Amino acid sequence: MMAESPSSVTQNTVTTKYWHELEDGRIQCDLCPRHCHVREGQRGLCFVRACEDHQIKLVSYGRSSGFCIDPIEKKPLNHFLPGTPVLSFGTAGCNLACKFCQNWDMSKSREMDTLADSASPHQLAQAAKRLGCRSIAYTYNDPVIFMEYALDVAAACKEEGIHSVAVTAGYICPEPRVPFFAAMDAANVDLKGFTERFYKKICGGALAPVLETLEYLYHETDVWFEITTLLIPDENDSDAELQEMTQWVVEHLGPEVPMHFTAFHPDWKMLDKPRTPAATLTRARSIAMQNGVRYAYTGNVHDLPGSSTYCHQCGECLIERDWYQLGDWRLDAAGHCLGCGTALPGRFEAQPGYWGAMRQPVRLKAS
Structure with missing residues (x-):
């Protein structure tokens, strides 16, 4: 244990x-x-x-920086129980030092007062069940650093039929990586860039261990995972880097791992950079698809074509999305395209959820 x-x-x-x-x-x-x-x-x-x-x-077991019900698409996960609510929580601290961190008030906190809310694993599992959440997400800061707490919460959730979702940078050593991901049903891994320079200069880390985690997830686990890259103007958004990244994903992970390209906004120590133009996200998505990525998405923008899911075989729009809001649904009960019968990779139910874009802060009841 x-x-x-x-x-x-x-x-x-x-x-x-x-x-x-x-x-x-x-x-x-x-x-x-x-x-x-x-x-x-x-x-x-x-x-x-x-x-x-x-x-x-x-030293932060059982303490959280807050709880919120989110749409699962906010993690972002587009192929894991679409439209369903997920109970999200995090703690304080992080094992990377990303200058662009958009949750810096929690992940960069050095004050234990940030962890104002207490919750045992049992309380969290019961709250998720009571609130109608299908999953619980370890997010806002990286769950790797509060691994012991996350594993106990995941065990309690499993007893209640609640799924566990890790939102992580994948910066973890090989030995602890095994039990950590064994407890997870799904993950979104931040692939922050595709050069060692970017990881060292901007994130205070290294690229190679993250790629090792991605290969481990694909080859050694049954965890459903998707990849997110926050594109920062003039830092990790060049055609050459996007070409290399997406080619690596297809070669090492296959064409069916979804990739999300999301928009940066100035924050924390990168206030001098402009917001990511929507055209950059569209360009990244196009490069990914040209290189064989079947499910590439734009994020943090209103872009119905870039947010929606299409059948790679016949081109049918299977899940229509505008940001976190679902529209037309063209999957059968087994998760196959209604047009040609091709299976859509992921974890789907007979009907989509209808949580929509709502974000709802919650307080946990004492046990």
Whole structure:
């Protein structure tokens, strides 16, 4: 088991498994490729994993920066239970340092007061069920850094028939990657760019481990996953980089993994960059499809053609979308095109959900 049982949690702190002691007495965290080296009382860059009692502990177990019901398309996932509501939550901190972070008030927080809401795994699972959510999403900041909490929530949700969705940058080491994704039903992985320069300069990380995670998900798991790239003008939006990225996806993951190209807006440490033009997203989608990506989407813009899902065989519009709002639905009960019978890859039900674009903050009831 990755964490102590909730009953043994002391002041939101649990022991963890992935670390080892160095010759100089420091402790190395082995959860993510950053491999933070810390001494007693110090925290890793993620802020929520700390050296206490000469071991790495998670100090934010059971505490959240807030809860909200979202459409599943907001994660974004377009091929996983379309139209259904998902209970979203996150904690504080992050193991990357993206200058463009659009959830920086949570992911970059160094104040435990950010974690104003408390919730046990059981409370979260019961809340998702009570509120009619089909899934729970570990999002806003990366669930990798609160892995022990996420795994316990996922286990509680499984008992209630609630799916688990990881919204992650995929920046995790091979050993913990196995139990983490074994607990997930779906994931959206942020492929932030396709050069080591971008990852190092803009994100404070590395590209190679993310590609390894994507290949692991495709070849070694049954997790349904989709990929998102936030396109930033003059940083990761060149034709050459988009060509290389989409060709890699088709070659290493196949043509059926959906790709989302979403619009940047100035935030945190990148206030000097302009918003991403809609034409850039359309260009990226076109490049992806020319390279064999069957399901490429534009995001954070109103673009009915770019947001909708089409049958790769006959071209029929199967799921009409305008941002998060669903329109015409042309799938049969088994998830096949009504025009030609071709199966649409993903996880579908006989009828779409009707949550729409609504976003609803919620407060959890005490257990």
